[in-house]
Amino acid sequence: MTTNLHGNESSKRVMRIAGISGGVFDRFRAMGDLAKDPSIDVLFGDWISEISMTFRGNERASREPEAERLAFEMSFVAALKPAIKYIAQNKQKVAVNAGSCDPEAMANIVQQLVKDYGTDLKVSWVTGDDVTEQFKEMLKDGERFLSLPSDTPIDQWGAEPVCAQAYLGGVGIAEALRRGADIVICGRVADAAPVVGAAMWFHNWDREDFTQLSYALVAGHLLECSSYITGGYYTGFKKELLYAKNCTNCGFPIGEIEADGQFVITKEENAGGIVNVQTVTAQLLYEIQGPLYYNSDVTARFDRIKLVQEAPNRVRVTGVTGSPPPPTTKIGITAKGGWQAEVHFFLTGLDIEEKAELIERQTLESMGDYRKEFQTLVFNITGSIPVNPKNQASATVDLRIFAQSKNPDLMSAGAHKGVAPDTPSFGKWCIENCLQGYPGGTPAMDLRQSIGKPFFEYWVALFPQNKINHELHTFDGKTISIPAPTNTNVYPRQQDSYDTPSPLPLDSWGETVLAPLGHIVHGRSGDKSSDCNLGLFVRHADEWDWLRSLLSIGKLRELLEDEDKGKNIDRFEIPALYAVHFLLRDHLDRGANSSSSYDILGKNVCEYVRCKLVDIPKVFYDRGTI
Incomplete structure (x- = not known):
């Protein structure tokens, strides 16, 4: 039995980690309110996106020596100020990516701020995500940097790169916390990396505890968009939020991660919103690309995940399996478009x-x-x-x-x-x-x-982890090198894609009613660069065979009509969640940074598909709308 740095038996403890921001414009109140809760061990938040990284990256790359341009997210400071005294009082930890393209400068500001508030909170920072120089050297040596959405080489891009930023994992964060940091400022770490790092620290997990790490990765994926999982963007909003007068002040989410990795998703008790199997399923399906979810620290498998409603606003997640990470990680390459x-x-x-x-x-x-x-x-x-x-x-x-x-x-x-x-x-x-x-x-x-x-x-490609200078800079002046993982798997570039292997005739359920698909089908869609992902799912077991039989790749193209770009579409299923997932390759006109579309983030693709008319079995239709 191991003992964590809290001095308690780790096998008997649960780490409670709160998601306090899903983006730079999220509600600032979360950090101050959740810091008041002494049961919360860790506060983490996501402050950056592909859009903000391009602007911050350009600012950092074009900065003149004497210039004072902000290449980090100052809104984090506004959120932190009302929380500082409670973080110190409750001995909480904080891990965020608000350092964006200059985590050292952000860490210096935060260190001075906590001193000004009369606390001795210790601030460390993580670097290494800026791989511009390594990228340029590899480019000179003939590396093609194939686009993840389209598989085209970067020399066909027609743009001059300004900077390149790699997605780091959570190991540097874990090491910072092990060495006594209270606040860890990061740049471009993966959205879930703060949860992975915090859980590694709290439960003393090793880098090769892949099952536990994969659970933490899934927990981070679910928690990082804050109230997306507590009612935001929820396709069941009418009855369960709007009509129930429960749609304002949706609570921020809390994950309770156990020593074996299994976890529960819940939320603030004295706030609105809802956590149920449907809200968790929707967020699980958001911005994924296939049954395998890759991270710098671990690879998690999504198509075997199970969700159970343990109690009101408490959903347990099981069935996650993990394997070694790939030897590569994702990089985002920014160029001036005009x-x-x-x-x-x-x-x-x-x-x-x-x-x-x-x-x-x-x-x-x-x-x-x-x-x-x-x-x-x-x-x-x-x-x-x-x-x-x-x-x-x-x-x-x-x-x-x-x-x-x-x-x-x-x-x-x-x-x-x-x-x-x-x-x-x-x-x-x-x-x-x-x-x-x-x-x-x-x-x-x-x-x-x-x-x-x-x-x-913005160009998204893969980059070797062993060419990243991942470093931790501690509050007491040390610089610690974080080595790349040595136990890795090389995964096929193309994930498994298939139509359902045993579709049933669509007249198997008898009489039908022509109605919008979204009458009985939940969903969520989003973007990763110019890829658009779309997850659709039903509530009841007897509807699952109908959904998987109906929603082939061909049927999706039919529903898209004029929106079908004629490009590749990948498909897989998550049977335990009654879900079908599609990845629409290179669907979003170069991604959010340069798109000519209103739907720059692909979030309305789902709502478009859900409004299309299909023949719904009357037995399901008569249950009423979601």
Whole structure:
């Protein structure tokens, strides 16, 4: 029997870890409120995303020596201030990725802050995620850095890389806590890495305790998006949250991780929201890519996971299996994409398609040969008009003209530099045709969006872990090297993908009703770079055979209709959760950083598919909507 650093028998203890942030804009109250709970051992949070990393990475890469540009997330400091005295009082630990692209600078600020508040909390930081130099050397040596979504080599990208950032695991965090740190500031660690590292420290797990580590990885995946698992984005929100008047102040989640790795997901007691099998299933299916979930420390298998509702707002997770990590980890490579801008017109009533065509023809004519300088130029209609609408708002749609170019003056981005008003520009070309335009011609009056703003391209590939300089910098001035894992597995680049092996005839359940799929099917979708994942699941065991038989890859393409990009779609099943998961490869127009779509994060792909009409067995339909 081992003893952890709390001085208690680890086999008898449960680590309670609270997810206090799912992103830079999450509610700041969580850290201060959960720090008041003495039963919480660890507070962790996610402050960064692919979008923020591109901006912070560019700031760090382009920083002049004397410049004071922020390459970290200052919102963490605002969240930390009301929590400091409680963290010290309750002897809690904190692990966050808010250091973004400059964890040392963030750690220095936090160290001074805790002193200013009269505490002796110790702050350490983790580095190594900036692999720009190693990346450039490998690029010179001919490394192809194949895109994870599309498998195309980086030399076909057509962009000049600015920086490269690797996803680190949790071992550096565990070592920081073992050496006495109270607060650990990280840069680009994997979203679940703080939970993995904290659990390794708390339970004295070894780097090769793969079963336990895989449970911690799954726990981190479930907890890192904060209230996504306590009712946020939940497709059952109407009855269980909205109508139940339980939709405000959704509680932040808490994981209770045991010594063998098994864990329970719960939430703050005195807050709204809900934790049930459906909310946990939805978050489990979010932003995954197949039955195997890769991490720098361990690989977890998802298709055997089981969930049990132990009590109200308490779901136990079992059935997780683990294996060694891959020798590689994910890197995100940032490049400057150019400038982008948009102009909106409102179209009302009749002849919408013809009005949109008129706008497009006139705008393109105004642009002339300059149109060749746009790498992206799209005219998109959002919305539709019902027959005999009841009011003018419902009879109006939005036409969005979206453009990207490497020429800042063409995008009006140089306007603040004294560019002459008669200089050809995107905004001018869009607006100058108003008086010869469509009936009722009305542009959106706030034209600030027509002035170009910089955007970034983002390339996701794999990078060898043994080329990463993973280091821990302790509060007492030591630098500790964190070696790459030595026990690794090389996994196939293509994960298992299959239609259900034994589909049943869809008339097996008798009479059907034509209704939206989402009448009885829950779901969640999201993004990883330009990939879009989509998980769909039902509530009852007798509905599972119908769902898996209905939702083949071919059927999904049919439901997508015009949204089907014709690219590869992977599929697998999680029978114990009555779930079918799809990965739509390279579906999202280069990802959130440069997408021309409104759905930059793929979160509405699920809601689009759920609204499509299918033949639902009447016996299921009669149970009522979710």
